[in-house]
Amino acid sequence: DGGITQSPKYLFRKEGQNVTLSCEQNLNHDAMYWYRQDPGQGLRLIYYSQIVNDFQKGDIAEGYSVSREKKESFPLTVTSAQKNPTAFYLCASSDSGGQTQYFGPGTRLLVL
Amino acid sequence: ILNVEQSPQSLHVQEGDSTNFTCSFPSSNFYALHWYRWETAKSPEALFVMTLNGDEKKKGRISATLNTKEGYSYLYIKGSQPEDSATYLCAGGGSNYKLTFGKGTLLTVNP
Numbered sequence: 001d002g003g004i005t006q007s008p009k010y011l012f013r014k015e016g017q018n019v020t021l022s023c024e025q026n027l028n029h030d031a032m033y034w035y036r037q038d039p040g041q042g043l044r045l046i047y048y049s050q051i052v053n054d055f056q057k058g059d060i061a062e063g064y065s066v067s068r069e070k071k072e073s074f075p076l077t078v079t080s081a082q083k084n085p086t087a088f089y090l091c092a093s094s095d096s097g098g099q100t101q102y103f104g105p106g107t108r109l110l111v112l
Numbered sequence: 113i114l115n116v117e118q119s120p121q122s123l124h125v126q127e128g129d130s131t132n133f134t135c136s137f138p139s140s141n142f143y144a145l146h147w148y149r150w151e152t153a154k155s156p157e158a159l160f161v162m163t164l165n166g167d168e169k170k171k172g173r174i175s176a177t178l179n180t181k182e183g184y185s186y187l188y189i190k191g192s193q194p195e196d197s198a199t200y201l202c203a204g205g206g207s208n209y210k211l212t213f214g215k216g217t218l219l220t221v222n223p
Binding site for chain 1 (some may be wrong): 116154155201203210211212213215
């Protein structure tokens with residue numbers, strides 16, 4: 001089945017630790033996105049990638065890093081510089097800009 | 113950043129009622145308006161993407177309209193069913209890749 005997978009479903013981070021959230025798609029989409037959801041807020045864009053080996057900062061990129069070495073994969077690293085990482089993280093992809101985005105099931109990150 | 117506002121924040125209706133909610137956005141620098149439905153424990157699901165002033169889209173009992181000159185979109189649900197219960201997200205695009213999401217409208221349909 002075509003779709004987007006995210007792993008793990010839950011992730012626990014210790015103080016000062018970097019953690020990486022996985023996002024994989026088999027929809028053959030060029031564009032991929034990472035969003036963060038906090039209670040009472042809309043989804044906020046962290047990073048997006050229009051094409052392999054290219055990515056741009058979204059509205060809240062500080063404390064995060066990404067890579068796009070393969071079309072299918074867009075992992076997000078939450079670094080120790082992100083002081084408030086507890087949130088629900090959603091990955092999405094689209095055929096191109098402005099088109100419908102398809103979302104994964106999300107990863108909930110908690111800090112120990 | 114495009115500022116997208118949704119109202120109401122939440123809504124309770126009875127099965128069979130028709131309902132509507134609003135998404136407002138700055139009319140300048142507009143590119144596209146997206147509607148998504150997000151059911152609990154599932155991924156957000158795309159409903160509509162609209163780009164032109166006056167656009168109207170329909171999917172079953174759900175329809176949406178777009179007014180880019182005044183900066184609003186309406187989502188209508190005719191004859192609400194319990195399975196329509198979800199958070200409805202509106203997202204505006206000021207550029208063709210960056211979407212700004214509203215906080216959503218939580219719809220609860222009571223049987």
